[in-house]
Amino acid sequence: MILLYCQTTVSAxxxxxxxxxxxxxxxxxxxxxxxxxxxxxxxxxGDTIFQAHTLNTPAGTVFTVTPAGNIKIIKRFGLTxxxxxxxxxxxxKKKLIGIGGGAVFALVDVQGRWRLRFWHKFTGxxxxxxxxxxxVILGKDGNLYGVTEDGGGTGFGFGTAYKLDPATHNFSIVYxxxxxxxxxxxxxxxxxxxxxxxxxxxxxxxxxxxxxFRLTPEGQFTTVWTLFPQTQAPLIxxxxxxxxxxxxxxxxxxxxxxxxxxxxxxxxxxxxxxLDGANPIGALVQGPDGNLYGATTAGGTAGEGxxxxxxxxGSVFDVxxxxxxxxxxxxxxxxxxxxILGKDGNLYGxxYNGGSAGLGTxxxxxxxx
Numbered sequence: 001m002i003l004l005y006c007q008t009t010v011s012a013x014x015x016x017x018x019x020x021x022x023x024x025x026x027x028x029x030x031x032x033x034x035x036x037x038x039x040x041x042x043x044x045x046g047d048t049i050f051q052a053h054t055l056n057t058p059a060g061t062v063f064t065v066t067p068a069g070n071i072k073i074i075k076r077f078g079l080t081x082x083x084x085x086x087x088x089x090x091x092x093k094k095k096l097i098g099i100g101g102g103a104v105f106a107l108v109d110v111q112g113r114w115r116l117r118f119w120h121k122f123t124g125x126x127x128x129x130x131x132x133x134x135x136v137i138l139g140k141d142g143n144l145y146g147v148t149e150d151g152g153g154t155g156f157g158f159g160t161a162y163k164l165d166p167a168t169h170n171f172s173i174v175y176x177x178x179x180x181x182x183x184x185x186x187x188x189x190x191x192x193x194x195x196x197x198x199x200x201x202x203x204x205x206x207x208x209x210x211x212x213f214r215l216t217p218e219g220q221f222t223t224v225w226t227l228f229p230q231t232q233a234p235l236i237x238x239x240x241x242x243x244x245x246x247x248x249x250x251x252x253x254x255x256x257x258x259x260x261x262x263x264x265x266x267x268x269x270x271x272x273x274x275l276d277g278a279n280p281i282g283a284l285v286q287g288p289d290g291n292l293y294g295a296t297t298a299g300g301t302a303g304e305g306x307x308x309x310x311x312x313x314g315s316v317f318d319v320x321x322x323x324x325x326x327x328x329x330x331x332x333x334x335x336x337x338x339x340i341l342g343k344d345g346n347l348y349g350x351x352y353n354g355g356s357a358g359l360g361t362x363x364x365x366x367x368x369x
Contacts, residue, residue, distance in 0.1 A: 014307075014321050014328050017069035017348075017362045019355030021052040028052055028073055029061035030359040032350035034135075035282060035337025037088045037096075042067060042343040044362075045096055046350060047085040051076060052359060060084030062096065062107060062114070065362050067342055074114045075107055087135030087188055087234075088337070090144070092166060097144065099132045104146070104164060119169045124151040127173060129160035134188030134234065136164070140195065141217065145174070147185040147199060152176035158183030161197070161215055175219045177201065182211040182223055186232040188283075189215075190243070192262055198243055202230045212243070212260050225266040227258065233338070234283040237262075239290060240312050246280035246294060254278035254299060257292075257310060269314030274299045276319050277306035282338030287367075288345050291316070295335035295349060301325050304333035304354065307347075307365055321365065323351065330354065332361035339365070 020029050029048030036044040044067075048060045059082065062075040077083045083105070085098035096107040096114070103121040107114040124130035129148025136146040144164040152160035153176040161175045177183040182201040189199045197215045204211045204223070210230030214222045229250035235243045242259050247268075249255045254274050260266035272278050278299030284292045291309050300306035302324035309318045323333050332351030339349045347365040355361035 013366045013368060014331055015069075015364045015366070016328065016331060016355065017065060017364055018071045019330060019332075019357055019359070019361050020048065021357030021359035022355070023357075025071065025073060027076070028071070029063060030055055031352050032360045032362070033336045033352055034085055035088045035350060036065075036340045036348050036362070037091055038340055038342065039064070039091050044340070044342075044348055045089050045091060046362065047089065047098070048360070049084045051079075054079060058082055058084060062089070067344055067346070067348070067364065069362075069364075071362065075116070077116075085135075086133075088340075090136055090138060092138060095166075097136055097166070099135055099146065102130075102132065104132070104136060104144070119166075120164055120171045122148060122151065124157060126153055126157070126176075128152070128171075129162055129173070130157065133186045133232070137189055137191065138166075139163075139191055139197075139217070142166070145189050145191070145197060147187075147189060149184050149186060149202075153178060158203075159185050159201070161185065161189070161199070161219075174217070175215055175221055177221075179205065181205070181221055182213060185213075186230070187245075188234040190235045190237060192237045192243070193241065194262060196262070198224070198235050198237075198262070200231055200235070200245070202232070212266065214262065224262070224264060225260045227266065229253070231258070233281055236284050236286065238286050238292065238312055242312070244284050244292060244312070246282065246284060248281050249279040249298075255280045255296065257284070257294070257314070259312070259314075269312075270310055270317055272296060272299065275301065276317070277308055281336060285339045285341050285347065287341065287347070289367075293320075293339050293347055295337075295339060297334045297336055297352075305335050305351070307335070307339070307349075320367065323354065330356045330361075332363065
């Protein structure tokens with residue numbers, strides 16, 4: 001399906017809140033990859049894959065940053081831990097919950113110091129999962145939900161959707177994926193307005209073709225849509241009730257944006273063409289104006305990624321910032337994570353590379369009338 005769109009000039013402003021490795025905070029971290037999480041007071045939490053002084057050792061940091069750019073490292077993982085969060089952290093009752101090191105872990109605020117606690121370590125097998133993917137979400141019933149790419153069922157196992165009680169840490173399998181429907185779920189789930197969970201898989205009975213699926217809290221699975229190439233970006237539900245996600249670059253395609261209903265019927269609402277961005281891999285976010293915002297890791301006028309805006313029907317598309325184009329010095333490059341909406345109506349995000357030290361940035365993006 002091909003949609004025509006118009007691209008217009010948008011007045012916008014990008015502000016760098018922090019450049020990792022710039023010396024302002026000793027050993028602050030390097031290469032943020034997962035994006036940000038907003039706390040209840042409007043500040044943000046994020047994470048890096050490495051520490052600035054140990055770039056060859058995958059043991060990251062967790063930081064907090066205010067909308068004004070005041071940043072503080074609240075956790076440095078041990079250099080032998082091999083832990084760094086693989087998706088945005090979940091803030092829950094003074095805890096930060098994430099996936100890393102093959103486990104669900106929590107950073108618990110104990111009198112201002114964040115202590116690491118493991119809530120569930122995946123071991124595989126029929127009653128467990130292996131290789132957790134994405135992050136965890138808080139369900140409407142108060143439980144945490146997530147997915148694993150492997151484990152569950154009998155034999156090798158084809159992935160699971162699981163439930164974890166944040167109070168007791170009791171773990172249970174909601175659904176074990178099989179080769180009869182679809183398998184290897186790779187993205188953080190979303191719970192839609194209908195109470196069901198939606199996600200995506202990397203494999204289906206059709207071969208290496210992904211699916212968008214619906215899963216009831218009781219474990220009833222339904223394939224909603226099949227797609228190729230596959231996506232590991234989380235779905236979001238916009239105010240129109242539809243689900244939206246990004247599809248990465250593959251072969252001659254520079255990536256695209258998918259809209260799919262909760263019962264059926266998907267459509268590509270935008271295909272990227274290098275100059276307007278390439279390889280979107282993070283989640284989208286809906287802005288106060290009703291449009292969707294996201295980032296590409298490459299492409300744009302400088303080839304270092306873009307921030308874009310698109311209407312939910314795909315008829316209007318704008319590149320609102322080109323990373324590396326010189327309009328903002330040391331603005332970063334390769335924004336791997338998605339954007340997040342702040343309490344102030346601005347957008348916030350991270351870049352994996354770039355900044356004054358080349359180790360990534362935290363930025364604020366403001367649209368102006």
